[in-house]
Amino acid sequence: MASDANSDADGPEPTADRDAEIETEVGDDDDQDGPDEDALRRIADRTPTRLGVGRSGPRPTTESLLAFRADHAVARDAVHSRVDDELLAELELVELRTRVEDADQYLARPDLGRELDAESRERLREECEPEPEVQLIVSDGLSSTAVEANVPELLPILRDGLADRGISVGSPVFVEFGRVDVMDAIGEELGADCCVILIGERPGLGSAESLSAYLVYGPERGTATSKKSVVSNVHDGGLPPVEAGAELVELIEDTLAAEASGIDLREDDREFRES
Amino acid sequence: MTNRSERLTSVGIDVGTTTTHTVVSRLLVETPPGGAASPEIADREIVYRGAVRETPLVDPETIDIEAVATHVAADLEAASVDPDTIDTGAVIVTGETARRENAEPLVHRIATDAGRFVAATAGAELEAVLAGRGSGAAARAAATGETVANVDVGGGTTNVAIFEGRSTDGRERDGARVRETRCLDVGGRLVRFDEDGRLSSISPPVRLLADALELPLSVGDRPDGETLSALAAAMADRIVDLLEGPPFDPLTCELAVGDLPSDPVSLGGVVFSGGVGRLVGSPPSEPFAYGDLGGPLAAALRDHERVRSWPIREPAEDLRATVVGAGTESTTLSGRTISLEDALLPLRNVPVADAGDLSELDGDALREPLEDAVARLRELHDLADLDGVALSIPAVGPLEYERLGVVADVLATAVDSLPPSLPVLVVTRQNCAKALGQLLRRRTDRPLVVLDELRPRGGDYLDVGTPIAGHRSVPVVVKALAF
Numbered sequence: 001m002a003s004d005a006n007s008d009a010d011g012p013e014p015t016a017d018r019d020a021e022i023e024t025e026v027g028d029d030d031d032q033d034g035p036d037e038d039a040l041r042r043i044a045d046r047t048p049t050r051l052g053v054g055r056s057g058p059r060p061t062t063e064s065l066l067a068f069r070a071d072h073a074v075a076r077d078a079v080h081s082r083v084d085d086e087l088l089a090e091l092e093l094v095e096l097r098t099r100v101e102d103a104d105q106y107l108a109r110p111d112l113g114r115e116l117d118a119e120s121r122e123r124l125r126e127e128c129e130p131e132p133e134v135q136l137i138v139s140d141g142l143s144s145t146a147v148e149a150n151v152p153e154l155l156p157i158l159r160d161g162l163a164d165r166g167i168s169v170g171s172p173v174f175v176e177f178g179r180v181d182v183m184d185a186i187g188e189e190l191g192a193d194c195c196v197i198l199i200g201e202r203p204g205l206g207s208a209e210s211l212s213a214y215l216v217y218g219p220e221r222g223t224a225t226s227k228k229s230v231v232s233n234v235h236d237g238g239l240p241p242v243e244a245g246a247e248l249v250e251l252i253e254d255t256l257a258a259e260a261s262g263i264d265l266r267e268d269d270r271e272f273r274e275s
Numbered sequence: 276m277t278n279r280s281e282r283l284t285s286v287g288i289d290v291g292t293t294t295t296h297t298v299v300s301r302l303l304v305e306t307p308p309g310g311a312a313s314p315e316i317a318d319r320e321i322v323y324r325g326a327v328r329e330t331p332l333v334d335p336e337t338i339d340i341e342a343v344a345t346h347v348a349a350d351l352e353a354a355s356v357d358p359d360t361i362d363t364g365a366v367i368v369t370g371e372t373a374r375r376e377n378a379e380p381l382v383h384r385i386a387t388d389a390g391r392f393v394a395a396t397a398g399a400e401l402e403a404v405l406a407g408r409g410s411g412a413a414a415r416a417a418a419t420g421e422t423v424a425n426v427d428v429g430g431g432t433t434n435v436a437i438f439e440g441r442s443t444d445g446r447e448r449d450g451a452r453v454r455e456t457r458c459l460d461v462g463g464r465l466v467r468f469d470e471d472g473r474l475s476s477i478s479p480p481v482r483l484l485a486d487a488l489e490l491p492l493s494v495g496d497r498p499d500g501e502t503l504s505a506l507a508a509a510m511a512d513r514i515v516d517l518l519e520g521p522p523f524d525p526l527t528c529e530l531a532v533g534d535l536p537s538d539p540v541s542l543g544g545v546v547f548s549g550g551v552g553r554l555v556g557s558p559p560s561e562p563f564a565y566g567d568l569g570g571p572l573a574a575a576l577r578d579h580e581r582v583r584s585w586p587i588r589e590p591a592e593d594l595r596a597t598v599v600g601a602g603t604e605s606t607t608l609s610g611r612t613i614s615l616e617d618a619l620l621p622l623r624n625v626p627v628a629d630a631g632d633l634s635e636l637d638g639d640a641l642r643e644p645l646e647d648a649v650a651r652l653r654e655l656h657d658l659a660d661l662d663g664v665a666l667s668i669p670a671v672g673p674l675e676y677e678r679l680g681v682v683a684d685v686l687a688t689a690v691d692s693l694p695p696s697l698p699v700l701v702v703t704r705q706n707c708a709k710a711l712g713q714l715l716r717r718r719t720d721r722p723l724v725v726l727d728e729l730r731p732r733g734g735d736y737l738d739v740g741t742p743i744a745g746h747r748s749v750p751v752v753v754k755a756l757a758f
Contacts, residue, residue: 156676240674246709
């Protein structure tokens with residue numbers, strides 16, 4: 001279930017003035033092998049990457065340098081800011097923390113981001129329903145911006161869909177400073193059949209709002225990454241969060257039915273592994 | 276991860292004014308690595324080209340359906356293709372043949388015979404587009420970024436499709452977008468001669484042209500070369516006007532099929548295809564070899580002062596452009612996230628009503644276009660005979676949980692007036708089929724399919740096949756049934 005951009009799906013139409021530039025008169029039978037003035041623009045139009053931005057002598061132009069620095073600042077903010085407390089209250093998530101103490105330690109010590117601190121383990125036992133079919137986890141990961149942008153749209157349709165299918169979700173939690181594998185620890189503590197973690201991805205210069213959903217069946221600490229499924233690239237320019245929520249419902253249904261996740265879930269991956 | 280691929284066998288059958296042909300092709304469907312990308316048709320290979328056969332007629336107004344069916348069966352046998360193994364494709368009845376009394380039963384019969392998911396289609400606009408995709412005009416537009424017109428001149432009609440390259444929308448096939456189509460009742464077989472060179476039939480469009488030119492033409496006459504040249508030149512003038520207008524000559528307007536565009540277009544390339552179009556580049560030694568005006572019309576086009584100034588490009592397919600288009604280009608794939616009830620598929624000949632862009636609408640203003648679309652379906656079709664009905668909703672607005680819920684509420688109510696067992700297809704361009712499907716499912720019990728990343732127009736028909744690519748997509752033929 002790893003994934004890639006389908007961001008072209010609702011990509012922008014060519015703007016009117018771009019169309020207006022397409023002017024080749026009837027009768028203008030020019031050399032077909034001649035230089036194609038528009039080729040670079042056509043390539044650049046197909047990707048959000050910084051192609052053909054020009055330069056000033058050996059340096060970037062002021063405009064593209066400023067755009068670069070602004071985007072970089074947005075990416076840094078996504079890593080260093082915290083998810084809004086009001087949002088967490090609104091979503092009625094039980095708030096937990098990993099053993100990480102601050103943002104700098106989070107970046108330096110991935111291992112600490114996979115384990116809950118003592119207080120959170122206590123809270124998990126006291127406040128969360130044990131042995132749910134699916135334990136839902138939200139975590140800031142590397143982008144709290146991604147959580148704020150996507151989770152409010154994704155979570156309700158995910159909960160609706162699971163409720164429609166009679167799948168119990170226990171008590172959804174939020175984990176501050178979490179890594180993907182913190183779902184193994186949480187799932188093991190609670191005895192969940194399956195865990196789903198909605199986690200902010202490393203921000204890039206294209207989007208700081210990309211979220212991924214990882215899913216594991218039979219979570220226990222140390223579960224290999226290959227045993228995990230992912231729906232990635234969830235953001236407005238990629239897989240819309242509301243559609244990702246509905247897709248996760250089906251993935252969870254398949255996971256529970258097959259009692260498997262990651263490469264164990266997919267027929268074609270099984271063949272690949274055995275060959 | 277590697278690309279996963281599967282092959283579909285596709286058949287194309289074109290029953291035209293003059294000739295009937297069959298092609299068999301293989302479509303390679305690839306799902307790019309990663310879960311979020313949609314499967315796409317990555318390659319199209321023609322594996323069999325059937326013989327070009329004269330379209331069999333019982334009389335001038337009636338196609339010999341049995342004889343066409345026999346031709347097609349013989350071609351499939353020659354291609355060593357069992358109809359049960361054909362996955363997709365299209366039968367198109369084109370040109371004047373589409374107006375014969377039994378054209379409609381013909382396409383449905385041939386489509387059903389040819390395979391489990393072969394679409395029955397008819398319509399000048401669709402024909403124009405398929406011919407342009409088959410001739411390579413669309414691929415040329417995509418490769419060069421030029422605006423390219425395909426001019427398919429056949430026995431009964433001339434169909435122009437104008438393609439624009441440089442689409443930035445990844446879902447547009449081959450990066451070429453259809454800008455518009457222009458269709459005209461001008462073709463080589465609108466006049467026929469017997470073995471003695473006497474006129475054996477004159478179709479109404481030619482009558483119109485002859486009257487305008489004050490050329491005396493009657494069945495049984497043996498018109499002189501000058502008269503025929505004048506007639507062919509007049510036909511060529513209409514084709515030139517069709518491409519270079521607007522403004523259009525009143526005669527062109529009278530001979531046009533469907534609407535003519537209101538804006539002129541600058542062309543970077545012109546491709547001729549079709550039985551007569553093919554002769555523009557390679558004239559026959561004997562102009563009347565086909566017992567009609569095809570040869571002289573092609574010659575008149577070739578010698579036309581305006582045509583000489585056009586940037587003419589070689590077609591990849593000429594005579595078979597339409598059938599190759601029908602065989603290789605009629606099938607599209609839905610977006611990857613779809614909401615289905617498998618038991619409903621395949622669905623055939625599902626009429627589409629367009630509810631329009633709902634992005635900015637709320638409350639009553641949101642209800643009206645959906646209710647109007649449903650009312651149009653009820654009004655235009657006998658619902659009892661249908662596999663289903665489709666509502667095209669190009670855009671629902673922001674893809675947010677609350678908004679989709681509002682749209683689902685209104686949509687569920689709007690379709691309530693339809694018979695409860697009638698399947699409803701909801702087709703959106705935005706990537707939200709699973710979410711909308713799930714929300715609708717909570718609001719209605721009726722049979723439901725939601726597809727995304729497609730954009731049929733009102734008046735189109737849809738054929739929807741069974742899922743492919745590991746249940747991630749369905750093959751869809753967006754088509755016309757205009758007789």
